[in-house]
Amino acid sequence: MKATCEVEVRVPSGITVGARVFAPAGVTDEPGTPFAVTCSPAPLIFVDSRPVSGMLEDRVSRGSSVVVIEDNVEPADVLEVASRLGITQFWLAGPDVDETRALAPARILGAEPVRRHRPLVTFGELGPQVRETGDSLVVRRAIMDDEPAVQAMYDHLLDSCDVPGAETCGWKRGYWPLPNDVRNRIETGTTWVAQDAAASGSGDAVLGAMSLDGDLGLPGVELPLAPLEPGEWLTCHLLAADPAARGRGVATALLAAYAREGIARGCKALRINTSPQSLSNNLYHELGFVLHKPVWFPYEGLSLTGWTNVYELRLDGEGIVPQGDPAAPRADVVAPRAVCRASHTEDAAPRASAVSPDGEPVR
Incomplete structure (x- = not known):
């Protein structure tokens, strides 16, 4: 499965961490989905650089973005990568889940949050x-x-x-x-x-x-x-x-x-x-x-x-695009996917x- 977006982030530990974003069909790197990360459903961050194609295809087919981060990173590095991508809350899989949750308990989900759509x-x-x-x-x-x-x-x-x-x-x-x-x-x-x-x-x-x-x-x-x-x-x-x-x-x-x-x-x-x-x-x-x-x-x-x-x-x-209920199933519309590359300065x-x-x- 081809990554929608690739990002490099220099994290507090001083190393540069690579992250790949895999987005649902139709989600491109545009305003509203920066770095092709959707807000609802909440994305999954997977800390492991090994092939995870089965898990990727399952999550993405259900409308969730997946972010794969290189392994051997510190819990604070995971939070920094999430911040670079604009992610507020997320699921986390891989090592050090408990340690990462201890740093930011409200950011790592135990249940899908209720999200309302009530335009101002x-x-x-x-x-x-x-x-x-x-x-x-x-x-x-x-x-x-x-x-x-x-x-x-x-x-x-x-x-x-x-x-x-x-x-x-x-x-x-x-x-x-x-x-x-x-x-x-x-x-x-x-x-x-x-x-x-x-x-x-x-x-x-x-x-x-x-x-x-x-x-x-x-x-x-x-x-x-x-x-x-x-x-x-x-x-x-x-x-x-x-x-x-x-x-x-x-x-x-x-x-x-x-x-x-x-x-x-x-x-x-x-x-x-x-x-x-x-x-x-x-x-x-x-x-x-x-x-x-x-x-x-x-x-x-x-x-x-x-x-x-x-x-x-x-x-x-x-630039206003009519939106329905963000909790509703995403339409299976295939659109060109932008590949973004960004670095932290x-x-x-x-x-x-x-x-x-x-x-x-x-x-």
Whole structure:
């Protein structure tokens, strides 16, 4: 069976690891399936360089991507290769499964996750329309009187990041958010807050927050995105939800407000980036954001992979491909398969934006 994609990744141990991707029929190396790795069903990572044709054909025929990594690699190397491919959750076969799970317990699956398809933006005769998120939450622009409550919400999130063995966003007090960043963003009028509709005044508890501007926060990085003029896109930074409010749809309400603001400004696209190590990637997939190839952009002071997942949601209908239920069986349509070859380059880079939707902490 011929590989759809081949990738070489220099991993933390200093060696270069080769990985081959085998994709289901019809899946090509395009935006939405970067490196031809599908999100649903979750891919299988197989650590073994020996021929595994029987297993490959069985998994791929059932619609799952398979990634074969060279054997004799460390558990951390497996996670780095997965991050390079933009993979958030996966099945793992081969040696050191328990050791790899101990490093990132939420990333290695024991059961297929439930994935919903609930597009944040739909298109009709009236143009882009943002889905309703209910009336239990209020999202509004923050004022300086909100600063203590916003800081308290971020402190709650940072507290949760300190829980040993928990899958967190990797945020670290004093390193991310950057010192004075929260205050400065409120002062410049770019911060938005989510509150309980029954207590939505200044000074009341904040359940979540985000900052919106036109800077993706990846200086010097060549983005795998179609070029747009300044003002034609809107970026979300520091998206976070209080862990105590998990399950209330705080991040979804914030992202809906983000989409409405982008439409009101006449933007053509919403853009966001996050660590492949975060389960919040699942939320972006559910809401219809398109995943592009990860880019190399390390965060100084944070123990995260240097790769960053880049997402885009078009508001002008460009490149929109109608999608059905991602859990439905894939059509057996044979299409040309692109063979991509990529290498990891460790160019130093400054910090970028961070997000943490629905209490699922992310970078």
